[in-house]
Amino acid sequence: MDETLLMIPGPTRVAPRVLKAMSENIVNHRSAIFGKILSEATEMMSDVFRTNNKSYLITGSGTAAMEASMANILTPGDKILNIVCGKFGQRFSQIVQSFGGQPQVIDVEWGKAVNPDEIGYALEEDENIKAVTVVHNETSTGVTNPIKEIGKIMSDYNALYVVDTVSSLAGDDVDVDGYGIDICVTGSQKCMAAPPGMAAITLSDDAWKVVEQTNPKSYYLNMKKYRKSGNAEPPETPYTPSVSLMYAMHEALDIIMEEGLVKRVKRHQIAAQATRNAIKALNLELFPDESVSSTTVTAIKMPEGVTDGELRGTMRNKYRVELAGGQDHLKGNIFRIGHMGNITHREIITTVSALEMTLRELGFDISMGEGVAAVADTYLPENI
Ligand SMILES: Cc1ncc(COP(=O)(O)O)c(C=O)c1O
Incomplete structure (x- = not known):
C-alpha cells in the first residue's frame, strides 16, 4: 500500500473509520435501511452547507454537481455571468457553453480575487443575466473569493447566486442561507475527507422556481428526479448510487459533526x-x-x-x-x-x-x- 503523504488539494487522506465504513455489506439501495443512511447523510450535508434547504448527494465527482447546477436552470441562449479567476471558474463557463448558454465572463487575473463591485456593475448593466457563478476557493491559484460580500450585492438582483465550494466546504467559512446562495455545490474528496466519487448540491426556493420552468439539459443530473426520489418513503436516489461511498460520506459527515x-x-x-x-x-x-x-x-x-x-x-x-x-x-x-x-x-x-x-x-x-x-x-x- 502506498503511504505517500497526500498534501494535494484533493483527494485527501481518509480516516480509517471512513475506509472501514466502506467495507460494510452492500444493501438494497431501495430499502428502509439505505433510506435511513441517505436521509441522515443528506441532513448532515445541509448542516454543513448551513442551509434549511434539502441537499442531494450525487454519485459523481464535484464536476457532476457543477454540471447539475447549470443543467437544471439553463435554457439555450441564457446569459450566465461566470467569475473566472482560475481553472474552476473557467470550467463553469465551459459548462454553460456546452449547454448552449452565453457565458458572460469577468476575467480576473489568476492569483487575484474578484472585486464584488464588478459583479454589481455587470448585473446593473444587463438585467437579463440569469445566474452568477463564483468559485469560493479557486484551487488552481490558492485564492479565496469573498462569497459573503458577493452575496450582499447579489441580494439586490434577481439573478441566481451559484457557488462552487468543492475545495472549501467543511474547511472554510461557508454559510449558504446566511450569504443568500441559491445553488451550492461540493465534492467529497477535499475538506470533507471522504473518498473521491460523491458530489453534493443544495438549491434554494428561488432556484427551484427556475428549475421547475426549465427543461433539464441532462438525464442523469435532472434535479427534479433527485427531489422526487429524495421525498419518497423510504428516500432514494433516482439511479443506483455508490452504496459504499454513501456509507463513507455518512461516516465522514459524522466526523465533521463530532468535530463541529x-x-x-x-x-x-x-x-x-x-x-x-x-x-x-x-x-x-x-x-x-x-x-x-x-x-x-x-x-x-x-x-x-x-x-x-x-x-x-x-x-x-x-x-x-x-x-x-x-x-x-x-x-x-x-x-x-x-x-x-x-x-x-x-x-x-x-x-x-x-x-x-x-x-x-x-x-x-x-x-x-x-x-x-x-x-x-x-x-x-x-x-x-
Ligand atoms: C474548486 C473546484 N471546483 C471543482 C472541482 C472539480 O471537482 P472534481 O475533480 O471532483 O470533479 C475541483 C477539483 O479540484 C475544484 O477544486
Whole structure:
C-alpha cells in the first residue's frame, strides 16, 4: 500500500473509520435501511452547507454537481455571468457553453480575487443575466473569493447566486442561507475527507422556481428526479448510487459533526497560517497576496533555478510527500500545498521539513529548521 503523504488539494487522506465504513455489506439501495443512511447523510450535508434547504448527494465527482447546477436552470441562449479567476471558474463557463448558454465572463487575473463591485456593475448593466457563478476557493491559484460580500450585492438582483465550494466546504467559512446562495455545490474528496466519487448540491426556493420552468439539459443530473426520489418513503436516489461511498460520506459527515464546523474551520485556518509562515520563513514567495490566500491550499511561486520536476519529484520520490503543481499557464511556475481535510500540525511539519531538505539538496541556502520553527510557533497555544 502506498503511504505517500497526500498534501494535494484533493483527494485527501481518509480516516480509517471512513475506509472501514466502506467495507460494510452492500444493501438494497431501495430499502428502509439505505433510506435511513441517505436521509441522515443528506441532513448532515445541509448542516454543513448551513442551509434549511434539502441537499442531494450525487454519485459523481464535484464536476457532476457543477454540471447539475447549470443543467437544471439553463435554457439555450441564457446569459450566465461566470467569475473566472482560475481553472474552476473557467470550467463553469465551459459548462454553460456546452449547454448552449452565453457565458458572460469577468476575467480576473489568476492569483487575484474578484472585486464584488464588478459583479454589481455587470448585473446593473444587463438585467437579463440569469445566474452568477463564483468559485469560493479557486484551487488552481490558492485564492479565496469573498462569497459573503458577493452575496450582499447579489441580494439586490434577481439573478441566481451559484457557488462552487468543492475545495472549501467543511474547511472554510461557508454559510449558504446566511450569504443568500441559491445553488451550492461540493465534492467529497477535499475538506470533507471522504473518498473521491460523491458530489453534493443544495438549491434554494428561488432556484427551484427556475428549475421547475426549465427543461433539464441532462438525464442523469435532472434535479427534479433527485427531489422526487429524495421525498419518497423510504428516500432514494433516482439511479443506483455508490452504496459504499454513501456509507463513507455518512461516516465522514459524522466526523465533521463530532468535530463541529467552527472548530474544523479554525483548524484549517491555523494550518493555512502555519504553512504561509513556513513559506515566508524559507524566503519563498506566496503566489497570491496573503489577504486573499486560501484557507485550504497554499500556492507558492516556484523558486528560481529549480524545475517543478526537481522540486515535486524529490518531495515525492525521496520524502514521500505529494504536492500539487500549477495548472495551465501556471504549470512549472507555482507549486501548491493542500492542507485540507484531516490536516494537523503533524502533516504540516513533515511537509515543511521535507521541503527544507529538498531545497537544500537542490542547492538552496536554507537554514534548516526555520520553516519547521515557523509552523511550531504558529501552533503554540499562545499563538492560536
Ligand atoms: C474548486 C473546484 N471546483 C471543482 C472541482 C472539480 O471537482 P472534481 O475533480 O471532483 O470533479 C475541483 C477539483 O479540484 C475544484 O477544486
